[in-house]
Amino acid sequence: MRKPTIQDVAKRAGVGVGTVSRVLNNHAAVKGATRETVLRAIGDLDYTPNPHARRIAGGKSYTISVLLPVVTTEFYVRLLDGLEKAFQEARYDVAIFPLLDRSRLERYLGSHTLAYQADGLVMATYNLSGLFQERRLRPQQPTVLVDAFAEGVDCAFLDNVTGGRMAGEHAVTLPGELYAIWVETELDQLFTTRVFEERRAGFHEAVAAAGRTVRAEFTSSFDAHAARSVACALLDGAEFPCTVFASADLLAGALLDEAHARGLRVGQDLRVIGFDDQPWAAARGLTTLHQPVEGMGYEAAQLLLGRLGGFRGPPRARRFEPHLIVRETA
Known part of the structure; x- marks a missing residue:
């Protein structure tokens, strides 16, 4: 049997081929x-x-480039799930570009690279607003930030200050000393994330408001072995x-593992508050801040698809707010 064509679809739906094409391209009209x-x-x-024919006919690549720090953590897997769900619904392919280090970002700063040959660009987490302001980052195609905020760019982001404040407000109600573990936030001093800086600001604000202090603070890279060492x-x-x-x-998972290895009573000797609400958090009874990771990715994709569909309005910011889920660890 021959493969159905766009003409077959148009005939069955009782519309013109142009209408089918607009549906395939997710056109708002x-x-x-x-x-x-x-x-x-x-x-x-x-x-x-036929993707080849579609590209030739539309003069588009029907590909979205996603630049993100790493691809090996649960957070970014979930973020990509949200992004890809929306892009696949609109029949766009996704090309992933992990930044990892300074040299890669420097390469991506050149508009001739493969990442900039896509129809749209998604940049995840890292605070690239300085690069936009310096005009070092000048993508020709529509761009959206996800898990980050910058003026003048479409973005979908979490209110991390509020999340840190919620963690602090809960922590000060619990007995004993307070400690905190933060994530190293700089890669080669070139591009940074404000995510953990904002969580720290919110946490300290709540602790200070309660007249409490943090006894000691630690920093870990975003790596399971480093987290266990810390x-x-x-x-x-x-x-x-x-x-x-x-x-x-x-970081919370590594702390729980080490506490159990030492025979500490989690929830009594040691109370732990995390942030993310990863899929395993409920099974481990982890008190944590839930953030809608997949929803944030999906909304960022919708913002970009709107631009690709012809939206020419001012930059839009979609703010997501976390909420505290109290479980056995705290």
């Missing part, structure tokens, strides 16, 4: 009922567009009972 009819015809016929150092010098705010669940 198609009425809802018409869109549903075309999508139903596509599903009935099991029609798959957990050892913290517990070696801790005065029990105590409460620890681990500013990412990865």
Whole structure:
């Protein structure tokens, strides 16, 4: 049997080929009922567009470049899930570019690189606003930031100050000394994230408002082995009972592992508050700040798709707010 064509879809849906094309390109001009009819015809016929022909006809790559720090952590896997879900619905492919180090970012600063040959650009987490302001980062295509905020750019971000404040307000109600673990936030001093800086600011604000102090603070890279080493150092010098705010669940998980290895009673000798609410957090009884990671990625993609669909309005900022989930660890 021959593969169905766009003409077959148009005939079955009772519309013109141009209307089918606009539906495939997620064009805003198609009425809802018409869109549903075309999508139903596509599903009935099991029609798959020819990507090569589509690119030639539309003068587009139908590819989105995603620049992000790493691809190996749960957070970024979940963020990519949200981004890819929206882009796949609009029939765009996703090309992932992990930054990792200074040399890669320097390469990406040149508009001739592969990352800039896509129709749109997503930049995750790192605070690149300085690069925009210095005109060192001048993408020609529509750009959106996710898990980050900058003036003059579409962005979807979490209110991390509020999250840190919520952690602090809960921590000060618990007995014993207060400790905190932060994530190293700079890569080669070139690009930084404000995420953990903002969580720290909110946490200290709440602790100070309660007339309390943080006994000691530790810093770890975003790596499981480094997190376990820092957990050892913290517990070696801790005065029990105590409460620890681990500013990412990865750090909290390492702290729980080390506490169990030492026979500490989590929830009594040691209380732990994390941040992220990763999928495993509930099973481990981790008190943590939930953030809608996939939803944030999906919304960022929608902002970019709006630009690709013709939106020319001012930059839009989509703010997400975390909420505290209290479980056994605190």
